Amino acid sequence: MRALFLAGLAMLALAIPAVPAPQPLAPPNAPPNAPAKVPAAPITALAYRPDGGLLLVGTYGRILAVDPQSGRVLGHLAGLPQQVTAILFHPKGQSVAIACGEPGQRGELRFIDLPAPSATGTIETMLATTTRWTLPAAHRDRIPAIAFTPDGQLLATASYDRRIQLWDTASGKLIRTLTDHSDSVYDVAIDPTGKWLASVSADRAVKVWEIATGNRLYTLSDATDWLYAVRWTADGKRLVAAGVDRSLRIWEANGDGAKLVRSAFAHQGAVLQLLMGQSDASLFTVGEDKVIKRWSESTLAEQAVFAPRSDSVQSLALRPDGHQLAVGRFDGGLQLLAAADGKAEQTVLPVLAPKPATQPAPKPAPQAATQPVGASATASHTASPKAEKPPLPMVESVTPTRMTRGQTQRFNLTGKHLQQLTGVTASLPGIVATLEPLDGPPTQRILRVQIPATVEPGTVTLTLKATSGPVKPISLLVDRFPGRQEVGLRDSALTLPVSIHGEIARAGEVDAFAITLAAGQQVGVQLQHDASATFDPVLEWGTASGQRLGEGMGGLMAIRAPQAGDYRIWVRDRQYRGPGQYRLHLGPIPIVTGIFPRGGQAGTTRTVQLIGVNLPQESLPVAIPATAKIGGDLPVTLPPGILGQAKLRIGHVPEVHAPGMLPVPGVGNGRLDGIPAQIWKFPAKKGQRLILETHAARIGSPVDTIIDMLDESGQLLERATLRCQAKTTVAFRPHDSKKPGIRLDTWNELAMQDFIYINGELMKIDNLPANPDADCMFESVNNERRAYLGTSPRYHAAAEAVYKVSIHPPGSTFPPNGMPVFHLPVRNDDGGPGFGSDSMLEFDPPRDAVYQVRVRAADGVVNASMGAIASYRLTVRPPQPDFTVRFTPNAPAVWKGNGLPIGVQVERHDGFAEAISVELVDLPPGFRSQAGRVDADKWSSAITLFADAQATAPKPDSKPIRLIARAMVNGQEWVREFVGGVPTLRDPGDLQTRTVESAVEIRPGQETKLTVQIDRLGDFKGRVPLEVRGLPYGVRVMNIGLNGILVLPGQTSREVVLYAEPWVKPTSQPMVILSRSERKGTEHAAKPVLLRVVGP
Incomplete structure (x- = not known):
């Protein structure tokens, strides 16, 4: 059971008096040390005041005020609707935001002012409250999380209604709504700068938003199940999230993107909540296993594991000084723990009813509008014995498990004590669910559900109510069309529209479905799948003969039949693994697969063409704010009911949307659907270098571009002439286009910095092979081979010819030397580091002229029936080094x-x-x-x-x-x-490293030596590899064996020999000398050694 749902269920039949209107926080009229009787409702929200001097405790219908130092209950605010789900102090500490409401119905938001403590520090003055504003229906469902911006001007709310909303705290005005999650949103967090908001949801995604614009910046999809909690680290550079897959993940994150840097298995059950310490690099988690843990934020090492709580932990708060944890439980218990070791400082709640007194009971007190914490309406209520709690219903099965939207269906519930069920609410608005009266044994009930036709297909959660407390929620699958079960590996004929429930049951399985289409018929396909980490579904379509015509993206695929006939739809795992379940919907689903143009200039309004199937409109105006981030993406809001995503890339220079004359600087938006190439023109002057680049793959287009530079007459320009000076061959094995190392047959005529040409790729030698079994290392970036003069890295087969070349101006001629001469055109396929398959050229105009640039697809003509848009953006601009x-x-x-x-x-x-x-x-x-x-x-x-x-x-x-x-x-x-x-x-690990020398000198063309010493610590006795980094280019280590430089077992030192190439220039810089523990994978560096290259 996913325990976080418990915080979203109605807590019925709890002994908490409901009050028609909110009452002020009331100081107790009992003596300071007299126990107050507090009903044992779940503690679902906790918040410390920023100075740590007050703790607010949210429960059913009320908020309690607690002194964190003594644990004494000071007063309460009553009359709140149903469960309090979130409390948060304003950063200045004088106001409080409160979320409460009814599950499946509404989420209420209140903003209450609390005056600062008086000079005398009396609690009575602190408890006076003024409601600044109330929003009874801020959301259409519960609000599990709220967050302030650091300046306190905005309040963010997350809701089960899938929305995130930003509110002005001064007025309660809605500023903007963020709607990109496909399931309930459980938590939000705002970074310390106030620029970015992170959110997590049951859709397994972490999304990062720009608060100023509401733009979604990116999505992190590393989690394999629902996510419940997210936090920024105190420095705002990392993001932490956790949830049902029981793992903690940390990303290095900013406005441009995020990189997963660390993860750890955290709990035996789902991680329900996490807290980030502000005063140290610690974070706290609590799981379904009732265990609270303290972690090192930098290493994700467990610092402390607290003993399991006696019941499920519903809420957790960390005092701002980092020394105290408040823990709220499902049974109504509230404990204050030492954050360092989890030892109990105070047990605040529940306070049990006092034992029977020997003195006569007091007379009943008259009913009052406001009462002290725990005071009952009459004395007779206080003296009444505790009623026996009715049995808790348990639903063991639901049949059927799915239904079609737009219909009403009856479901059979089977279980125990079902006579105690009193009602049901749904996780989405518009769904009507009712329980039919009990007509038979208490093990059977009938549930009637009506799903509107506008509800998106997927999972709907129904929350059952009972007189005895919360019941485990049940889930139903909602189909878009009438459903059927997939029948297996053979082609299964379909009649559209249809929803299919299928399964890839084993590795290598491919499910195929046959459809018959008329010429031009449009079909939208939507695939939804389970959260299995091993199932990565691929959706394809093609002809009955097996020819692939298109592939889906993001679970969506658009089909437009080129001619009447039989077609196939295939579902498989990307790596042909299994198992995995999926749901496939086929029919008149409106899907956008792209827009054109794909970008626009900031501060303009652009009308974009919608590309896809079953679309109710063909175009859409998009206003691009003048403040939009240049180079960023602006999400396009599609009309309601249309599936898919679209973004506009933001530029700052004029744009053209049809091939023709381009301004410089300028951007041309083009398409290669069904055509071989497009030609653009632009003016250029000799001596003024220009940069030409395409954005295609980087903006989601399937086209792999090539750009060719042509002169005024359309002739291909030449960039350089290569004269071959030596020849060898590729040896031992084929080599891909990425890795910097290539094995050569011989290299006696080669040297560092030589240019090498292999089958269209020009590269430069970084390091020669250290031995016959080593590769020749070529210049690389991020461990990917770097190509020169517009060429692109390529695959190279064994025995392919390898030429050492010299570079000469275009049109150069030479006396014959028995080797070929290569002429490089002004052309580029892949632009190098950071460009992927997009193109980039540095163009030096040979004369003043109007030049032409031809943009074409590397794979030839792009098939227009593929469904995706082969769009690109061509930019011509001056360099900006x-x-x-x-x-x-x-x-x-x-x-x-x-x-x-x-x-x-x-x-x-x-x-x-x-x-x-x-x-x-x-x-x-x-x-x-x-x-x-x-x-x-x-x-x-x-x-x-x-x-x-x-x-x-x-x-x-x-x-x-x-x-x-x-x-x-x-x-x-x-x-x-x-x-x-x-x-x-x-603490020192396996090794300590040092050198005998603190500085060494070397002359070009000569060698020098230094001695590295190591100490093995603890029980480590193994061999130790050594490495030298940070050397000036041209200085290299000579005594490297097949396994590198090794200090063997039993040895404690090793000599390292350095050699400087004759062309190395005088310089002085420190080297990094390190040893490595092979058993732990750790690196241990000595103090830097200064290397001085001196003149001859």
Whole structure:
């Protein structure tokens, strides 16, 4: 059972008096230490005031005020509708947002002002309340989570109605609604800058939104089941989420995207809630297993595991100072725990009724509008014995399990004590569900459900009510059309429209369905599947003979029959694995597969053509805000009922939407559906370099573009002439287009920095083979081979010819030397790092002229019946050379008394090739590092971060470390920086590394040596690989064997020999010397060694 639903169920028959209107927080009129009798309703919401001096406790129909220091109940606010689901103090602490309401009906939102504590600190003055505004129907279902922006001006609410809404806290005005989740939204979190909002849902997605615009920036789909909780780390650089798949995941996240950096199995059941400490790098989780855990946010290591609670934990709150946890349970229990170890400080609730007194009972008190916490309406109620609780109903089966939307259907419930069921509510508005009167044994009930035709197919959750408390929810599958069961592997003939329930039962299985279509007939196909992590369904369609005509994307596929006849639809797993269940809907479903044009200029209104099937309209106007992020995507709001997604790429220069003359700078929007190529023209001047690039795959288009540069007459321009100077062959095996290493037959005529040409790909040698069984390493970026002069990396077969070449101007001629001469056109297929299959050219006009650029598909003519739009955006602009830097790990855990290698990565843009100096700054006391360098035209290097043996852990408020990068460009210094996290200390692991020398010198064309020493710690006795990083280009390690440089078992030192190529220029920079523990995969760096390359 998914316990989080319990917080969304109506808690009926609880001994809590309902009051027609909200009452002010009432101070108790009992003596300070007298126990108050509090009904044992589930504690479903908790919130500390920002100063930690007050705790608010949400339960059924009321909020209690608790002193966190003594645990004393101070008063209550009564009269709230049904269960309180969320409470949150305003960042300034003088106001409170409260969410409550009825499941399946409405979510109410209130904003209440609380005056600051008086100078005397009396509790009575603190409990006075003023309601600023109330929204009785802020949402159409329960509101499980709320979040303030840091400035407190906006309040975000999440609801089971699938919506996220942003409210102005001053007025209660709705600012915007975010609607991209396909199931209940359980939690929202706002980053410390107030720019981004993260949300999680039962659709298994983490979505990140831009608060200022409401744009969804991206979706994280790593989770394999429902997600219940999400939080930003205190520095705002990482995002943490958890849910039903029992795992914690951490992403490095910002407005541009996120990367999963760490995950851990957290609990034996679903993770229900997580909290992020503000004063240290800790986070807390609670699971269905009733266990609370404390984790290290940087490593996801368990710091503490608290004893299981006596009942399910419904709510959790961390005091702002990080020292106290408030825990609310389903049985009404409230405990205050020490956050460090989970030891109980106070047990606040429930306070049991006092034992029978020997004195006469007091006379009944008159009914009052406002009563102290736990006070009953009359004395006779207080003295009444506790009534016996009715048995809890249990639904064991539901038949049938699915229905078609737009219909009414009866369902048979089978179970125990079903006579106690009193009602039912649905998770979506418009659904009418009723229980028929009991007409038979209490093990059978009839449920009648009516589903509107507008409800999207999928899972509908029904919440059953009972006099004895909450009942486990039941789920029904809603089909779009009349359903049938898939019959197996053979072609199954279908009559449209239809919904199919199918299963890939075993590895290698492909389900096929036959349909007969008229010429031009349009069919929309929607595939929904279970949350299995191993099932990645692929949806395809084609002819009866097996020819594939199209593939779905995101579970949607548009079919437009090119001619009358029989067709097939196939469902399979992408990796041909199994098992996996799915639901397939086929019929007149309106689906958008694309729009055209695919982008627009900020500050304009663009009419876009809708492409797809069964569409009620062909175009749609889209207003692009002037403040839209350049280079970002603007989601297009489609008309109601249309499935699919569409986005506009935002530009800042004029745009043209048909082939013709392009302004410079400018963007041309084109399509290659069913045509071989399109030609655009633009003016250019000699000596003024231009950048030409396409956006196709990067904006979701299926086309792989190639761009050719033509002169005024349409003739292909030549870029360079390659003269061959030596020849060898590819050896041993074929090589793909990615890996930087290629095995060569011989290399005695080759040297570092030589250009090599293999079957259309021009590359440069980075390092020669270290031995006969090693590859020749070519220049690469992020471990992917880099091609030059507009060529693209290619697959190379064994025995393919390999040429060492020199580069000459176009049209050059040479005396024959028995080897071929290659002429490179001004052409590009794949643009290099960051471009994927999109194209990019640096074009140097040979003269003033109007040039032509031809855009074509690498695979030839794109089949227009494929359903997707073969659109692209061609940009012509002047270069904008620049660079960015980053380092990993960016929140390093450093060994005490040793160092950690830090990798530095550079992204170079538009031909920027200068050398870059890098340095870590804002290091905490006891941490040290030396400046490093990324050589010209290189993309990475390394430096060492060292921690003294006497270093202490950085304080929680320590500054994050920063990487400062500097480059000199035309006499001016360019500075870029990357902000990381606060480093942490680790106890020494398996190894400690040091060197005998602190500095070494080397001359070009000569060798030098240094000695590396290691200490094995603990029980580690194995061999130890050594490595040297951060060397100037042209300096390399010579004594590398087949397995690298090894310190064998029983040895404690090893000599390392360095060689400098004759062309290396004088320089001085630190090297990274490290050892590696093979059993743990850890790296241990010595103090940096300064390498000085001196003149001859």
